[in-house]
Amino acid sequence: MLFNATPASDTGLPVVTHLGDEPSLSPLALADWCAEIGRTTADVLAVLFKLPAKPSTLALFEAEMREEVGAAIDAITRATDEKRSYLIQVAWVAFDRRLALHRRALPYGGSA
Known part of the structure; x- marks a missing residue:
């Protein structure tokens, strides 16, 4: 596993506290890891779509x-700063795409 997540005391959301092998990861592997964070976060948010909420x-x-x-x-x-900005953009693109899949599947009772 690349990261350890622990619940944050103030939000209850998982917070990454350690990236075990970060120095040895290739740039593509690191970008893929950031994209996975975005996809997983979108999956968590998609659970809320099924709840009655404004x-x-x-x-x-x-x-x-x-x-x-x-x-x-x-x-x-x-x-x-430039590389960090790029990695955050990678995560947000993955987040947006996965969230769009969930939103399209919602009327049919499913999720991505």
Whole structure:
């Protein structure tokens, strides 16, 4: 496993605390890992779609999760600002694509 996640005391969301093999990861593997964070975060958010909630509540959760993804990647990478920005964008693109799949599947009672 590449990272250890522990629940954050203030939000209850998983927070990445350690990336075990980060220095030896290739740039593509690191980008893939960041994309997986984005996809997993979107999967968690998709669970909320099935609950009776106002659209504004879902939008708030989405904004909070986006912020947490960026903070988690920022906290574990020892990269330059440019590389960190790139990795966060990779995660957000994966997040957006997975979330779009969940939204399209929602009317049919499923999830991506």
